[in-house]
Amino acid sequence: MRAHLQSIDELPTLLAAQRRAFDQQGPVSAEQRRGRIQQVIDLLVEHHQQLAEAMDADFGGRHPGFGLMNDVLGSLGSLKHARDHLHEWMPNEPRQVFAPYDQLGAQGWVQYQPKGSVGIIGTWNAPLFTLLSPLACAFAAGNRAVLKPSEIVPRTAELLAQLVGQRFDPLELAIITGGVEVGQPFASQPFNHLVFTGSTEVGRDIMRRAAENLVPVTLELGGKSPVVIGQNADVAEAARRLAIAKGMNGGQLCISPDRVFVPVALREQFLRQFAETYSGLYPSVTDNPNQVCVVNERHLQRLDGYLQEVREMGVEVLQCPDVPFDASQRRRPLSLVVNPPLTSRIMREEIFGPALVVLTYSDIRHVVEEINQGERPLALYYFGQDQAEQDHVLGHTLSGGVTINDALMHAAMENAPFGGIGASGMGRYHGREGFLEFSHARTVFQAAAVDPRAEWGMLPPYHEGFTAVMQSQISR
Numbered sequence: 001m002r003a004h005l006q007s008i009d010e011l012p013t014l015l016a017a018q019r020r021a022f023d024q025q026g027p028v029s030a031e032q033r034r035g036r037i038q039q040v041i042d043l044l045v046e047h048h049q050q051l052a053e054a055m056d057a058d059f060g061g062r063h064p065g066f067g068l069m070n071d072v073l074g075s076l077g078s079l080k081h082a083r084d085h086l087h088e089w090m091p092n093e094p095r096q097v098f099a100p101y102d103q104l105g106a107q108g109w110v111q112y113q114p115k116g117s118v119g120i121i122g123t124w125n126a127p128l129f130t131l132l133s134p135l136a137c138a139f140a141a142g143n144r145a146v147l148k149p150s151e152i153v154p155r156t157a158e159l160l161a162q163l164v165g166q167r168f169d170p171l172e173l174a175i176i177t178g179g180v181e182v183g184q185p186f187a188s189q190p191f192n193h194l195v196f197t198g199s200t201e202v203g204r205d206i207m208r209r210a211a212e213n214l215v216p217v218t219l220e221l222g223g224k225s226p227v228v229i230g231q232n233a234d235v236a237e238a239a240r241r242l243a244i245a246k247g248m249n250g251g252q253l254c255i256s257p258d259r260v261f262v263p264v265a266l267r268e269q270f271l272r273q274f275a276e277t278y279s280g281l282y283p284s285v286t287d288n289p290n291q292v293c294v295v296n297e298r299h300l301q302r303l304d305g306y307l308q309e310v311r312e313m314g315v316e317v318l319q320c321p322d323v324p325f326d327a328s329q330r331r332r333p334l335s336l337v338v339n340p341p342l343t344s345r346i347m348r349e350e351i352f353g354p355a356l357v358v359l360t361y362s363d364i365r366h367v368v369e370e371i372n373q374g375e376r377p378l379a380l381y382y383f384g385q386d387q388a389e390q391d392h393v394l395g396h397t398l399s400g401g402v403t404i405n406d407a408l409m410h411a412a413m414e415n416a417p418f419g420g421i422g423a424s425g426m427g428r429y430h431g432r433e434g435f436l437e438f439s440h441a442r443t444v445f446q447a448a449a450v451d452p453r454a455e456w457g458m459l460p461p462y463h464e465g466f467t468a469v470m471q472s473q474i475s476r
């Protein structure tokens with residue numbers, strides 16, 4: 001059997017073989033875990049250029065330097081952090097044993113065991129990162145894995161499959177390419193854990209399928225990440241940083257700012273500064289190699305559809321940069337959509353592209369209410385210097401993560417969990433929390449040599465005073 005599976009029909013046999021190998025192996029040493037992670041690191045280091053070119057070609061335009069930063073260096077960050085810290089995460093954790101057994105010499109600890117085989121389904125927007133960053137934690141925890149890249153980036157998927165096929169023992173890591181016809185049976189396999197990155201809608205289907213086999217899931221989903229610009233924020237700096245963040249991957253990031261709440265009085269300044277920064281970063285649209293293309297025609301039509309709808313509703317839409325462009329290409333200027341109605345699609349669906357909704361407000365409490373009326377977002381951004389206001393926003397909302405006075409940054413913290421809540425997902429990876437996600441925390445109690453229960457009158461047949469003794473123990 002090869003690590004690059006040719007058909008989904010091979011997957012059950014492979015999983016059974018991984019299971020046998022796992023059971024036979026027993027404990028997976030730190031060295032073995034590091035070795036598996038190192039193989040992935042070596043694959044990326046040796047083939048980073050080809051991989052960046054494949055992503056560029058799949059998008060029809062994604063600067064190879066950006067591909068290296070987002071996917072190759074992003075994945076390497078997770079892999080190296082896991083490689084260099086797993087020895088700290090692996091040891092058994094002693095736990096205090098309850099009285100009086102602690103006095104008698106009993107001991108207790110938690111043992112972190114690998115679960116077995118982890119299935120990982122990735123997206124097109126970060127084709128390597130959504131596979132290899134969770135893989136770093138799955139390997140750190142001692143698991144084996146099978147990857148399923150997105151079919152929307154076929155060159156990247158095929159290249160990664162070839163490279164994994166050349167390098168890996170299929171009993172440790174395998175890969176299968178394909179679309180929904182592969183994804184659905186993949187999610188129906190009896191993995192020991194399943195990681196899915198993708199849309200909320202497909203996430204529901206994944207969870208239903210996993211439930212059939214009682215497979216635990218990590219769902220890394222999307223949502224409409226809000227930005228709150230406080231009353232006393234440095235609005236020019238906030239607009240500048242948001243313009244930089246929004247340009248990343250052409251807005252096709254799960255934590256991309258989706259809608260910005262701006263104090264009414266700061267509206268003009270915000271729009272002006274945002275447009276100026278964005279247009280400075282991307283002064284042209286057509287053939288601009290620094291701008292990442294919308295990935296395909298379907299997504300382009302979706303985005304053009306949002307904008308056409310709000311224009312027909314008479315909503316103000318500003319283009320950055322405000323220059324003519326060739327609409328037959330999949331590059332678009334960024335559209336700032338100001339105060340669209342709640343009924344518009346751009347207010348209901350995740351934008352996931354070069355557009356940003358700007359909503360003006362006069363009372364921050366209403367902003368918090370509006371955020372809470374929607375689904376829990378993957379990210380939340382707050383700009384401001386007012387501690388009480390910041391505490392109010394953070395204390396009254398829930399989101400996967402938060403960046404204060406910038407955007408996207410929290411996701412780059414390899415030593416802190418990354419994941420959503422509610423409709424933006426469940427579970428997490430990165431760092432120790434990622435290790436724990438893919439480990440079984442097994443509690444072990446080791447009894448003392450002496451068993452005093454008979455001597456203490458604790459065993460049946462219960463003596464006359466037994467109930468009274470029990471009652472005497474009941475306390476607040």
Ligand code: NAD
Nearest residue numbers: 122123124149150179180183184198199202220221222254
């Ligand atoms: P998608 O849900 O369409 O597809 C994701 C993956 O699932 C692909 O590999 C696809 O082949 C597979 N798939 C599709 N339908 C399936 C089904 N019914 N059963 C099993 N597998 C199926 O998502 P996408 O368009 O690739 O990615 C965009 C979405 O992903 C956005 O919502 C974005 O916010 C989210 N996202 C989240 C994160 C995160 O870390 N939380 C990261 C990147 C993207």
